Amino acid sequence: MAFSLQPWISQHLQQVESALSQWLGPHAPPGSAWPAPEDLNSAMRYAVLDGGKRLRPLLVLAAFEAVQGRPATASDQAPLRAACAVELIHAYSLVHDDMPCMDNDVLRRGKPTVHVQFGQAGALLAGDALQTLAFEVLTPLDGSVDPAVQARLCGLLARASGRVGMAGGQAIDLASVGRSLTEDSLRHMHQLKTGALLQASVMMGAACAQPAAHAAQALEAFGQAIGLAFQVVDDVLDVTADSATLGKTAGKDADNDKPTYVALMGLERSRAYAAALAEQAHAALRETGLPDTAALVALADMVIHRVH
Amino acid sequence: MAFSLQPWISQHLQQVESALSQWLGPHAPPGSAWPAPEDLNSAMRYAVLDGGKRLRPLLVLAAFEAVQGRPATASDQAPLRAACAVELIHAYSLVHDDMPCMDNDVLRRGKPTVHVQFGQAGALLAGDALQTLAFEVLTPLDGSVDPAVQARLCGLLARASGRVGMAGGQAIDLASVGRSLTEDSLRHMHQLKTGALLQASVMMGAACAQPAAHAAQALEAFGQAIGLAFQVVDDVLDVTADSATLGKTAGKDADNDKPTYVALMGLERSRAYAAALAEQAHAALRETGLPDTAALVALADMVIHRVH
Numbered sequence: 273m274a275f276s277l278q279p280w281i282s283q284h285l286q287q288v289e290s291a292l293s294q295w296l297g298p299h300a301p302p303g304s305a306w307p308a309p310e311d312l313n314s315a316m317r318y319a320v321l322d323g324g325k326r327l328r329p330l331l332v333l334a335a336f337e338a339v340q341g342r343p344a345t346a347s348d349q350a351p352l353r354a355a356c357a358v359e360l361i362h363a364y365s366l367v368h369d370d371m372p373c374m375d376n377d378v379l380r381r382g383k384p385t386v387h388v389q390f391g392q393a394g395a396l397l398a399g400d401a402l403q404t405l406a407f408e409v410l411t412p413l414d415g416s417v418d419p420a421v422q423a424r425l426c427g428l429l430a431r432a433s434g435r436v437g438m439a440g441g442q443a444i445d446l447a448s449v450g451r452s453l454t455e456d457s458l459r460h461m462h463q464l465k466t467g468a469l470l471q472a473s474v475m476m477g478a479a480c481a482q483p484a485a486h487a488a489q490a491l492e493a494f495g496q497a498i499g500l501a502f503q504v505v506d507d508v509l510d511v512t513a514d515s516a517t518l519g520k521t522a523g524k525d526a527d528n529d530k531p532t533y534v535a536l537m538g539l540e541r542s543r544a545y546a547a548a549l550a551e552q553a554h555a556a557l558r559e560t561g562l563p564d565t566a567a568l569v570a571l572a573d574m575v576i577h578r579v580h
Numbered sequence: 581m582a583f584s585l586q587p588w589i590s591q592h593l594q595q596v597e598s599a600l601s602q603w604l605g606p607h608a609p610p611g612s613a614w615p616a617p618e619d620l621n622s623a624m625r626y627a628v629l630d631g632g633k634r635l636r637p638l639l640v641l642a643a644f645e646a647v648q649g650r651p652a653t654a655s656d657q658a659p660l661r662a663a664c665a666v667e668l669i670h671a672y673s674l675v676h677d678d679m680p681c682m683d684n685d686v687l688r689r690g691k692p693t694v695h696v697q698f699g700q701a702g703a704l705l706a707g708d709a710l711q712t713l714a715f716e717v718l719t720p721l722d723g724s725v726d727p728a729v730q731a732r733l734c735g736l737l738a739r740a741s742g743r744v745g746m747a748g749g750q751a752i753d754l755a756s757v758g759r760s761l762t763e764d765s766l767r768h769m770h771q772l773k774t775g776a777l778l779q780a781s782v783m784m785g786a787a788c789a790q791p792a793a794h795a796a797q798a799l800e801a802f803g804q805a806i807g808l809a810f811q812v813v814d815d816v817l818d819v820t821a822d823s824a825t826l827g828k829t830a831g832k833d834a835d836n837d838k839p840t841y842v843a844l845m846g847l848e849r850s851r852a853y854a855a856a857l858a859e860q861a862h863a864a865l866r867e868t869g870l871p872d873t874a875a876l877v878a879l880a881d882m883v884i885h886r887v888h
Contacts, residue, residue, distance in 0.1 A: 312743055312751035368708060373700035392681035396704070397751050400676060403708065404742030407715050411735030422731035427719030434712030435620055443620035443705050 275566035288329040291356050315390040315398035320363045323381035328473040329355035334567035335477030349416040350480040354425050357406040358473045361433050364402035367395050424479050432472030441465025453531040467499030490559035498572050501549035507532040508542050550576040583874035596637045599664050623698040623706035628671045631689035636781040637663035642875035643785030657724040658788040662733050665714040666781050669741050672710035675703050732787050740780030749773025761839040775807030795868045802864035806880050809857035815840040816850050858884045
């Protein structure tokens with residue numbers, strides 16, 4: 273039977289949105305001595321809910337299902353928590369990246385950015401607390417997730433997010449404005465800045481189902497290929513799409529004199545490179561030897577063919 | 581034999597400083613694909629090394645030793661990593677709190693603050709990456725820490741640092757400037773803002789040695805008492821000490837019209853309250869039933885009698 277991505281996405285998005293909303297609810301999570309201050313909670317909810325394509329959570333769930341060999345259900349706490357944790361890290365990074373001292377952006381997902389809405393101090397704290405919440409979500413006290421899986425998920429997420437991952441890539445990006453980078457340096461920056469977290473999404477989903485070493489390794493290669501493809505397409509869209517379609521300011525990277533694939537290799541070669549990476553991703557999935565990778569295949573294609 | 585705190589501190593500080601320096605070293609930690617960008621690493625090192633009383637790491641190690649019944653050695657990776665992780669969280673919070681959109685402070689530990697030295701974007705990223713590094717430190721890939729202990733440590737640290745802990749307290753603090761708080765509200769704010777992490781230090785150290793439930797509970801009460809005492813003394817010092825002694829700007833809270841214990845109950849009653857909390861802390865330690873809590877007793881006294 274042919275796999276149809278849209279129903280799969282709708283069903284899984286519902287799980288993710290509902291879990292995120294619960295985690296960001298106004299009430300104290302079980303085991304907490306105090307409810308969260310309402311101002312902070314509002315800014316955190318604003319940053320995460322009602323927006324975002326949720327690509328990373330969908331990758332987590334698709335990777336889990338590919339390894340586990342069956343659909344995720346409500347009792348699969350580990351992949352659902354992993355999916356939310358990755359999205360919380362992604363959301364925190366957007367909140368901080370948009371601040372005046374970084375990209376100084378005022379529009380995100382078609383809404384005013386968090387610092388515009390809640391002030392800079394509010395955005396700083398909300399981003400900080402979203403990062404922390406990711407690790408809280410991964411470490412339930414109720415025995416619903418095997419402690420060894422909790423430890424593995426925290427380890428994967430921390431390494432993908434920190435100085436040798438997302439934050440490190442952001443630092444290289446900051447230091448690169450106005451400089452010309454080689455293709456190798458640009459790839460290195462993007463593997464850290466956006467690739468590491470996309471790759472970690474795949475690996476975290478797989479880790480919840482304890483894959484064989486061979487499959488884990490092939491999924492790691494898959495994650496790396498789509499992580500890089502995502503950024504190449506992002507650079508293409510920055511110059512070809514308009515702000516309304518993107519939900520953020522178009523042409524910003526070019527205006528800010530940031531190094532991009534389009535600047536380095538031109539539009540057509542960038543598109544061809546994205547297609548080649550998609551083929552690498554497909555090949556890696558075949559390498560896994562897993563019987564059903566249809567959702568991962570479809571998500572990889574979506575990354576390449578997306579228009580925003 | 582009478583316990584002597586200073587040699588104990590010197591010996592344990594050496595372990596902590598050496599481990600922190602290694603974690604913040606310029607080279608990639610084992611298991612990382614890339615070295616950290618040098619600008620980011622420099623800001624992170626600047627924020628953490630060569631400064632700080634390391635009260636939280638010392639509490640971690642003292643609590644571990646009290647429960648374990650023997651001194652920590654180099655092979656005790658769990659408490660040493662817990663000690664470093666707590667200090668990394670503390671350091672990240674200082675870097676972000678000092679930023680212009682928060683307290684806008686230019687002096688910390690007698691040095692220019694991180695945003696003065698590395699710019700606001702550098703301080704934002706360094707703080708973000710220090711928080712992440714804490715969770716990386718807690719989740720070694722080399723099998724040196726039992727995965728169940730890793731999960732427990734991540735869970736304790738995340739809950740103490742986030743929206744129902746330190747970040748939440750900071751948000752309440754921000755919202756309280758210029759408002760008068762009741763003693764209950766002030767205590768609640770401080771239990772989140774500084775108390776939760778100090779208390780978590782004690783609990784994380786204990787968790788590395790898997791204490792009996794009764795001892796764990798008493799240590800939790802001990803941690804709560806010294807956490808609150810720490811803040812009361814902080815408020816007293818803000819009005820009685822000078823900037824050179826404090827290594828940060830004195831009189832700042834009063835100038836900023838922030839609610840403090842001194843503003844609420846006056847200097848003498850604040851001092852008496854700190855002494856009463858110290859007695860609560862001592863009583864809790866007796867409750868633990870542990871044979872040797874000398875280092876914890878001495879650290880509690882140091883919190884009360886410190887001059888900076």
